[in-house]
Every structure is written in structure tokens, then in C-alpha cells.
Amino acid sequence: MTIALIAHDAKKELMVQFCIAYCGILSHHTLVATGTTGKTVSEATGLKINKFLAGSQGGSQQIASRIGCDEIDMLLLFRDPLKPKPHEPDEASLLRLCDVHNIPVATNIATAEMLIHGLERGDLDWREIVKNS
Numbered sequence: 062m063t064i065a066l067i068a069h070d071a072k073k074e075l076m077v078q079f080c081i082a083y084c085g086i087l088s089h090h091t092l093v094a095t096g097t098t099g100k101t102v103s104e105a106t107g108l109k110i111n112k113f114l115a116g117s118q119g120g121s122q123q124i125a126s127r128i129g130c131d132e133i134d135m136l137l138l139f140r141d142p143l144k145p146k147p148h149e150p151d152e153a154s155l156l157r158l159c160d161v162h163n164i165p166v167a168t169n170i171a172t173a174e175m176l177i178h179g180l181e182r183g184d185l186d187w188r189e190i191v192k193n194s
Contacts, residue, residue, distance in 0.1 A: 062134040062180065065124045066094035066102060067116055072139035073098060077105045079137075079170055083177050084108060090180075093133070095120030121155055128158045135185065136166040137173050 064087065068076035080087060080102045092110045094102065099112035114120035127133045136159055138152070159166040165185060167173035179185050 062185070063091040063093060063127075063132060064135045064137065065127070065133045066092060066098050066110070066137050067121060067124065068095075068098045068101075068139040069116075069141040069144075070097075071141040071144065073101050075170060076137070076139050077102055079139075079173060080106050080108060086177055086181050093124065093127070095124065121152065125155045125158050128155070128162055128164055131162060133164060135176060135180070136164055137176070138166060138168050139170065139173070140168050 066076060066080070076098060084106050087106075087108055092102075092108055093099070094110050094112055096112050096115040096118070098116070099110040102108060103110045103112075113123040124133060124136070128136070136155070138155070140152070156166065156168075158164070165176050165179075167176050176185070
């Protein structure tokens with residue numbers, strides 16, 4: 062699976078801690094991320110991450126375009142709900158694309174942990190089932 066990682070500045074450390082905790086699972090998948098998130102997580106974990114532009118410079122849109130092309134299988138987007146962001150409309154489009162393309166998405170650590178455990182159990186391999194039928 063290809064998993065996209067995005068974290069607001071106030072949530073980057075939480076994303077790092079999440080990726081450290083689940084490094085063993087994440088290492089078996091292809092990871093992509095917005096620039097700063099990818100750099101921060103990669104440096105802390107040693108995970109190989111394909112980094113796009115920073116989110117505010119279009120990285121979120123690059124990930125959105127890959128969702129539209131069915132190249133992303135899961136999105137972990139750790140948002141800071143208390144501080145409005147100037148690129149929030151981009152995030153709304155990103156979430157809408159996830160809904161259109163049936164991409165599992167987590168916007169907080171509780172949901173991310175549910176998804177990662179489902180991934181570990183094999184519960185999220187629905188795309189492979191559809192491809193093989």
C-alpha cells in the first residue's frame with residue numbers, strides 16, 4: 062500500500078512519535094509525504110519516504126493529484142483543529158477526494174491507530190481484492 066503522511070506544524074512531533082511506534086508496520090509499505098513532514102519523520106525513524114513540496118507550497122495538492130490517479134491507498138493527515146490554516150480549502154479538497162476514491166483517512170492519532178492496526182491485520186487490502194476479482 063502507498064500511505065501519504067501530512068502533519069500541521071503543531072502535530073509534526075505527534076506524527077514522528079506515531080511513525081516511531083509503528084515503524085515496523087510502515088516499513089513494509091510505500092510512504093509519501095509533504096516536504097517538511099517527510100523530512101522530519103524520515104530523520105527520526107530512518108523510514109524511506111518520497112517527499113513532495115511542503116504542504117503550503119503545493120505538497121498537499123501533489124498528494125491530492127495522486128489520490129485522483131489511484132496512486133495513494135491511505136492518508137494520515139494530522140491536523141491542528143484549533144488554528145485555522147490559509148490552505149484549509151486545499152485540505153477540504155483532499156478530504157473530498159478521499160471520499161470520492163474510497164481512501165481511508167485519519168485526521169487524528171486515534172483514527173490513525175485504528176487504520177494502522179487494520180492494515181497490520183490485512184483488513185485494508187480491499188483494493189487487492191477488487192483487482193483480483
